[in-house]
Amino acid sequence: MDYERYDRIRAVQWCGDYLRLLDQRLLPQQEQWIECRDASAVTQAIRDLVVRGAPAIGIAAAWGVVLAAQQAQPLEPALAMLRAARPTAVNLMWALDRMKSRIETGNDAAGLALEAQAIQDEDLAANRRMGELGAALIAPHSGVLTHCNTGSLATAGFGTALGVIRAGVAAGSIERVYAGETRPWQQGARLTMYELVRDGIPAQLIADSAAAHLMRSGAVQWVIVGADRIAANGDTANKIGTYQLAIAARHHGVKFMVVAPSSTVDMATSSGEVIEIELRDPAELLSTAGRRTVVEGAQAWNPVFDVTPASLIDAIVTERGVIEQPDETAMRKVFG
Template sequence: MTISPTPTRDHDTVRAVQWQGDRLRLLDQRLLPGEERWIDCRDAAAVTQAIRDLVVRGAPAIGIAAAWGVVLAAQQGQSLDDVLVMLRAARPTAVNLMWALDRMKARIAAGADAAALEREAQAIQDEDLAANRHMGELGAALIAPGSGVLTHCNTGSLATAGYGTALGVIRAGVAAGRIHRVYAGETRPWQQGARLTMYELVRDGIPAQLIADSAAAHLMKSGAVQWVIVGADRIAANGDTANKIGTYQLAIAAKYHGVKFMVVAPSSTVDMATATGEEIEIELRDPAELLATAGRRTVVDGAQAWNPVFDVAPAELITAIVTERGVIERPDAIAMQAMFGS
């Protein structure tokens, strides 16, 4: 099934999370770019499984999907306390999941019925899209005209309500004529950069080149890149940032080569209750994901693997954190508290 382009702004045509009134329709991101298949989740258990199995991925999109899972449970008269626990356990690192569920829980505690919960979930989704557009403008304004950028994993419309976080900055930067060269790392082992980011960039007419993850430092040395732009799954109170595995080594290489490093994420990704990155739980997934490609084993039988999904880039390696609330340059605990403290 082909995705119908959405008439919004230039370079933004994908909507991967779609509420249908009595079910949640998700574009199965495990099959892209080879096949565009939609999955209909008709209950909260199906939404939970879709989050766990990476049908839907990207911190904001996970939170949005979970909110709709609560709506389905309310429509079907399920125990919402049990459903909240089930959904919360689907992925441990992305704080947006917990944030969205806490927001739904507060509405439940206030006596919201299924219709009110549906309005709340829609508000979460609409607010994310608006935040992404604003972050795109803020982040693009930091980039000098004629720049080259490198991004990691997928942070676009597939990972959000639309437009994207880091990819939203790239979209805005390209539209404004500030970004002239875009590079995407492949992002092993699930190859979100190769499969998903390149899919979005090509689909929306943004010229880009794919690189092997291991080519990033060499690319920076060449002078072709002035910014690394990434998303986040959790930002600690001191600015340390958890993101897709491989982000930390990009931050180190960028610092060495004098390349600026931008983290782009909505304020729902900021976790002021987590003091530093050392406290962030790093999800470990099945080692088999590293031992195979597209379901076919590529490593000798008997080999072992270690498969962390995220790592943490220390705040001192980050040039700027961009959220819809504003930009924090040279982030630290004081600057984070000033913008996000209660």
């Protein structure tokens, strides 16, 4: 695997006494960095989508705890503030729980920094492993469709679903790549296409509403997505629009793959029915790039995640292995 070509972006960078984040709201027009110098700034960056993607959110939050410790701030309030930044992605809670466990051993800021760095390094290693495992499932000459952004921008590097695509392209099994635009923040259009173009991977952007038509054409053999939380029975919460892709894929005989690190698996959540779905400001739907495009007086409903039932998923890929036809029994064999 040529990681020099396919793994060059690092959107979350620790600089010793501050956290440097690539502002993903401005891509691809501007590559601008934000410096977070305390836990409050990290919380705001997570809430405002400066940093997004479940693994990257968890990594950033871990560094937010380090900043609080460096500044001798009370750590319990900092943990609570960071935890409340976004409710759906379990990686945020997982990373903060891991930092809390380290705090309970009496470690100082230096010890917490080692833990945060371990979280970041382990995510990168997991992504590269998942890339290998997921790509091995894909037959030669395949076309794939992905949704939202699951690449280096959303993780410590390489990516989850986009990591599988990178590995599949490098291995020669993936010949065609399509990315849905992902309204309303257009992470697919702005971020996934940005990463694919930087890597020199030929890809085509499609409107979200063109996905079923694309599948019917026979151009796609796999839909490959990430996850923000995977329940004990295999139900998966991911970016809004994922559920309808899974339904269309099953109807057209297209396989559906979820790629996420084990930190995304929440065995304490029995099913997707009990996952809290984040609702964001309706203004995000009523405007484009900050400019209102819908008539005044119109209202909107803006859930940013949905849940895909395990029955519509052909494979869940984690660094621990591949779970085909996931259900509660299969999940417990791997995650206990």
